[in-house]
Amino acid sequence: MDTGQKSTQDKGIRLLRPSAHDKHRLPDIDDLAARLRFVPAKGEVWFDDRRMVLLHNTSLGAIRRELIETVGIEKARGLITRMGYQSGARDAEMVRRIRPDSNDFDSFAVGPQMHALEGFVSVETLALDVDVETGHFYGEFIWRNSAEAEQHLATFGDSNTPVCWLQQGYANGYLSSFLGRQMLVREVECKAMGAPACKIVGKALDQWDDPDADFRYLQAQDFVQSPSSKKFSFPRSDSSTTEISDKIDLVGVSSGFNTVCHMIQRVAPTRATVLFLGESGVGKEQFARTLHNISDRAEQPFIAINCAAIPEQLIESELFGVEKGGFSGASQSRPGRFERADGGTLFLDEIGTLSLVAQGKLLRALQEGEIERIGDTRVRKVDVRVVAATNENLRDLVEAGKFRDDLFYRLNVFPVNIPPLRERKEDILLLVEHFLNRYCALHKRKVTGFTEAALEALLFYSWPGNIRELENLIERGVILAPEDGGIDISHLFTSGENIRREPARMEAAASPPEQPAGVPNLSAQLREALASGKLSLDSLEEDAIGQALHLAQGNVSGAAKILGTTRARVAYRLSGRKVAHPAEGKE
Incomplete structure (x- = not known):
């Protein structure tokens, strides 16, 4: 594949060593920025349906210093890394909602762009090779203008080790949740060490020679195991249930x-x-x-x-x-x-x-x-x-x-x-990989990974049977999946499980932000129009496309970004309907 080209095929992204021009080819960030709302009258900041807060970077630096001085640098790094991991995993949950019909590259870009929008760092892609279905990932990125490195330098001066702990945790959480397999991102160069910018390399956990050097900071205790640190071996086909269960260790990061x-x-x-x-x-x-x-x-x-x-x-x-x-x-x-x-x-x-x-x-x-x-x-x-x-x-x-x-x-x-599994979403992917390794060894099966549909179902299923049910479903998937193939949703949920995704569960306690003063209540107007019979789904869609085209000055791609969909979908709608818009046919 040519340098700098990306594939939008279902199985993944191939963006290897992009040129100077290509590295700026991230999708427009306007769709993310439009979801950010400030409600100062109520003291609230919202991103979509999730409440956010703004903090001074110096305040984060003060907390960092106090943690280091009170609990030591190792424990402080672990706490800060785990906080970043939770944030990254949460952002990854929103990807398919924010860009539901985008190609893999544009969907993946939500994480780096969210990190920039949140004020942490500007991300530049050097190399990217991703296959979502198999969980393969290799990426090299430059972090420019790191807020964390800047504050560490101001507080402690030069460092002999990388210091972007919060950002490294975020990248680990985002990548792992996005790909459905535990990833490990390592900062190999840092501005606090004298480098012109920070550089990270990301790979699957089991592709690193010494993953525990960084992965241990995601685990609160030394006795917790990472999925790749425990190699399952079942030399006898008559291994008893007791022998197998004795090999199971605690796995989790939530x-x-x-x-x-x-x-x-x-x-x-x-x-x-x-x-x-x-x-x-x-x-x-x-x-x-x-x-x-x-x-x-x-x-x-x-x-x-x-x-x-x-x-x-x-x-x-x-x-x-x-x-x-x-x-x-x-x-x-x-x-x-x-x-x-x-x-x-x-x-x-x-x-x-x-x-x-x-x-x-x-x-x-x-x-x-x-x-x-x-x-x-x-x-x-x-x-x-x-x-x-x-x-x-x-x-x-x-x-x-x-x-x-x-x-x-x-x-x-x-x-x-002990909280139920539905409240420990960050642990699901670790447990999935843990049980996948275990049952592939037990049943002598070679399975490449999970399809995107299967991963999404695993993440949003309510898990009434908790970890025991998850273990059973992964074993079932290993048995039913084709040899050298991926586990699909049809291999997992075969026993009447309710896998319907409920959007209301996106944020348990969050209340949606109210409309700012002076902004028309569109929901109320929409209800009135529907109740009066003056509005239909077709007319609503035509009006939305027409208004988006007007805002985009007739640019179909721009209208698609405003509507949060793809250009192909807007073009398809235009081909079948009469939609009034200026300068029809612009690209």
């Missing part, structure tokens, strides 16, 4: 995920009882295993029991054990879960399903640190750390008389609430 990691890091060295709360499938047992593995009990047993899976008449013997002859059929003595977990951790899942009788006996074991086997008179001391989990509201169960209040307060020493 603020909700990192908060949970911070909390278990704090409580791990203690003896405190921990109560994990959250919907079914959010990974409570995996977090409990991690808590055990990073504690000083890591070399001792981790024993898990699902209280909902044990019949009520057997739960006592399962927990505390039984002596030979303790009840009819007890032909030999058997230790219970408490004894087996002695010195380690006992995980009680679905604890809200225990009967009141079992709850009373569990409370005594927790308070006294001793148990009695059924049919035995001997009291046995046990050193067990109890970690419980439930997807029910225990306070409601207490009020309903279904759960003992004294046991609730004994368990509720250190509650940890």
Whole structure:
């Protein structure tokens, strides 16, 4: 392909080593600027339906300095990088809404242009090679006029390492969300180091030789794994479910995920009882295993029991054990879960399903640190750390008389609430790649990646079954996808899942900005015209195209940009209808 040319084919962009002229060929930014609104009477700034704020760059520099001086440069860099990642991931969600019918290059340009619009940096493309379907990406970019480097120089002077942490995080979040695969952007030159401008290189995470040197700043804790750092190998086709699940590590970068990691890091060295709360499938047992593995009990047993899976008449013997002859059929003595977990951790899942009788006996074991086997008179001391989990509201169960209040307060020493997957959107792509690697190895399949439709569906699906459902869908996709092909939406959602995208979920708590004073209320006028029967969809479309052409002085491409659509679509409408506009036929 010729240097500086870009392909607008569905499978990707090819823009390699553009010429001096080509590097300025980004689409017009007017469609983005038009979505920016200031409502000073209410103290609000909006971009589309998302509330924004304006801050002095010196204020960001002051926060940066205080973070470095209080928590150290490593932790400060991690916090600032993760903040940028969240912003980039959020901006990537808007791409298909802002430029729904644009080619890949114009859609991709939303990120660099948003970053410029937000006042951080001016982006210049040096090399770009993208294939959305396979997740392939290679890019080289120049950051000119970096606000972050400028403030770092003013505060600290010259640096011997790159300092554009917020911008690097933004680029990582935007690229990863845009392509549906975890990317890693690395700043290789920085103005704060004496370079004339900052330069970054972006590639897929697994294409770097040492990704953790930068990716670790996206993870709040060292025990969290990146998808590429864990290589799955299943040499035996009869690998058990237990062996496979033992290989799964915590994966995530979202603020909700990192908060949970911070909390278990704090409580791990203690003896405190921990109560994990959250919907079914959010990974409570995996977090409990991690808590055990990073504690000083890591070399001792981790024993898990699902209280909902044990019949009520057997739960006592399962927990505390039984002596030979303790009840009819007890032909030999058997230790219970408490004894087996002695010195380690006992995980009680679905604890809200225990009967009141079992709850009373569990409370005594927790308070006294001793148990009695059924049919035995001997009291046995046990050193067990109890970690419980439930997807029910225990306070409601207490009020309903279904759960003992004294046991609730004994368990509720250190509650940890795990957010559902729909509130951890930044984690979806990491988990998708994690499970894709795992099940490709398990089932010995070669799958190239995901189609754009599949990625969009994965990102906007509500995930009622949380991570467990995501894992099942990825395994299903790996099995159904063609060899050496991509996973499409038809390979994933085959069991009646509702994948309808709801625009109302774009921003949970945001209220749309009101019309500024003096601006006509177009929605009210539109309702009146529709109610009176004076307006139809055809006439509305013709009028909109005509007005756009008038504003663009008859330029069809300009009208398409005003309308937020493609030139081909406007031209198609013009070919089939009589639309009054000046200078028809201009390019």
